[in-house]
Amino acid sequence: MKEEIYSEVIEKIIESIDEGIHFINKDGETIIYNNAMAKLEQMDKYDVLNKPFVDVLQSMEIKNSTLLKVLKNKKSIKDNIQKYLNKDGKEITTINTTVPIIVKGELLGVLEISKDMTQIQILSEQILKMKEVKNNKITNHEKVGYKFEDIIGESDTIKKALSISKKASKSDATVLIYGETGTGKELISQSIHYDSKRKQQPFIAQNCAALPESLLEGILFGTVKGGFTGAIDRPGLFEQANQGTILLDEINSMPLQLQAKLLRVLQEGYVRRVGGTKDIPVDVRVIATTNENPRDILNEGKIRKDLYYRLNVIYIEIPPLRERGNDIILLANKFIEKYNKKLDKNIKYISDSGIKELRNHYWQGNVRELENTIYSSMSMMDDEDILTNEMININEYRTNIAENVYVVDVDAKPLDWVVADIEERYINEALDKTNDNVTKAAAILGLCRQNLQYKMKKYNIKRSK
Template sequence: MKDYKDTHQLKKLEKYYQHVIDEIDIGVHVIDEDGKTIIYNNKMMEIEAMHVEDVIHKNLRDVFRFYEDQDSTLLKALLEGQTIQDKKQTYFNNKGQEITTINNTHPIIENGKVIGAIEIAKDITKLEKLIRENGANTGERFYTFDSIIGESTAIKEVIEQAKRATRTSSSVLIVGETGTGKELFAQSIHHGSDRSQKPFISQNCAAMPESLIEGLLFGTKKGAFTGATERPGLFEQADGGTILLDEINSLGTNLQAKLLRVIQEKSLRRVGDTKNTPINVRILATINEDPNQAIEEGRLRNDLYYRLSVVSLHIPPLRKRKADLPLLVNLFIQNLNRKFQMNVRKVNEDILRLFYDYDWPGNVRELEHVIEGAMNLIIDEDRIEFSHLPSHFRNKMQFKDDIPEMFHPIQKNDYKPFTEPLKEQLEEFEEYYIQKVLEQHDHNITKAAKQLGLSRQSLQYRIKKFQ
């Protein structure tokens, strides 16, 4: 009878503990010595957007994913027996959703042996997202010359010129096609100069109508127009630092004249004001076309051009620095591996040759988007194959005369690009390609899967799919 009462009391007490743990407004997660979850309260379920069945009695590593350079603070406390205080951790739940918490983690020790670990977590996911979005909206991505990747002569010459421009406060005009990385150079100049501790403010001149951008740049005086308030413009906000005027050729000529006066007089007048305000701002500007053509066609005042182009940097398009392709491809793969929690190692060598043959009208930005599009189509492969490339890019390549035969879904003479749905064309290519690789390896599944960058299971699934 006593044993029954003791067991009954124990179960009752256990229910009390569970009720308390579930009611407290902070996440509680406990694992045993094998790394399996034994306690997971309601608040933790809310923070991680998961059900208790998704986590309880399962190994932590089987449920959650962590960045390559991080490990679970719970597992760290378990394996190292150390208490971790106020540690920010970003990780992913079983649906791939990003979670950020501030953790206090403690090992559970019995008779000198670690038998588990407990974590008390505070959710800051929304706060962290808000900070990142606010930083993105105000242009606070931090680029330096170390961020510029390239070993080609063309890009190294421009980098050297830009580094020399960091020594002065002269205006700089950065000329380059869309997607070449003009803002990256602008930020690098700012962060390499003695103004680096002061603000860097970027404004795309094509992003707003002229009626609004004047007040945005130069500020407004209260009562200047209906609803006008006393507000400093971007030039005043950047005082002591640097302002980047992106796509300067998009400004109207009247506003260009006012900008020229600001540069000459080193002072500005807010919209509706009668007095001038002195400013100390370095001006960087970008243009995505030939400045001489923009002047001839009336999109850029020649006097403003001369003021802005004290230093001129001409960023080479990607087609003129193709020696940098392997470096850029590797950089984007590694960045996206961290972002997507993937483990892609490289691109197929034949794909790289296609990249060399392509002119890249969208420049480095287009290359990054092609790599990102390819990685979105990868399942468990460890390299990018032709079938992973975005469909619009594959379609362009299929009409090139020098493309390898294996990249043609069907013979060029029989190709009917506008008579079949895209999905059928892609499936036809995939079937053709797999068939050729299988024949090349005498239908050895292991060897063919290795060349295709697939697991045996993925290849067998495709073989069955195409019968």
């Protein structure tokens, strides 16, 4: 490839990515400043390019500039959270990686890659505020969340899980719960808490897949003013849950580096806020859940062995709905009762054909999918008082999947590639079916909205909504 064509390709790549790119040479002049960075900082790129960076800083103090710090000491700064005001005075939050570019021992300049995390930071702060408000409202006379009597099921498999869960409520030991998406892991977790001696204290749940590592760390362990640019003094969820219980949902999605910090909290009984030096004692019971088989995540290195054994003091496996026999009908009747009130309907029972339809379905999304199916089906009914198989809205999507047969040469592709390819295709099909409505697509796939958004990001699936 000719040099001028190569340079043009590189320029096109830099301008097409979502992350901000800023490169200054060894003299501190900006040589590269892409559109994403200009949009982030609300700057005209031509007011920045080929000018000394110190002349552009304006409101930001030179001592806080990671570009100038790396230019001076030639040491990389990775995953650094920064808060600062852009040209329009709006506070933005970014995660920056800043590295010196050294070729044959000579410093050519410094490259900074910035990812805009402003909306996610706002969301995380709202989450913390809501949880603080919720915890402050709890009184000794309030019943918050689920208890064991709220769990419906008579099958041997669910009875076994409940038996272990009830014993777990009498202990302070850590608990690891495994169950497919939609089986009721949080319901079991809340039941353990509200049947324990900690029931008058906070129960706080956090999904470990919902936020990037740098923000999740601050949410769990808190932040200290000055710990990073724009940081404020704020207690994390472990401090808020003191003397209560914290649920770490999808622990298999927690980054390994953060798992190490969690392990220290479990072993030593204190937290250290991000950017802080003070150890804060906490008395928190930890319940962790995973929607992947624990043996698999352990073998695949998704969870540290030392953390796994620390969490897995009490192990509870929640059976999938398809293995719970007549519980499917018991639950369906309960949901009919619930949505009769909500939708002002008068469905009296499920026909024999309807029962057969429900029992024959695979229920990939488990109890959550069953509830959504009953809700959807009842919403489409008029004055009927019997739920028949023709009215149960689960056939269409299964038929589409069954017709879309996937054939692959076993010798040609590794298993993880095939599974990922099928998953990506099903996600796109569900989004097509729902006109890009993520909430409805998640219901079809038997996923929570956050999990679907995570998978869409994983496969770089971008939609209009």
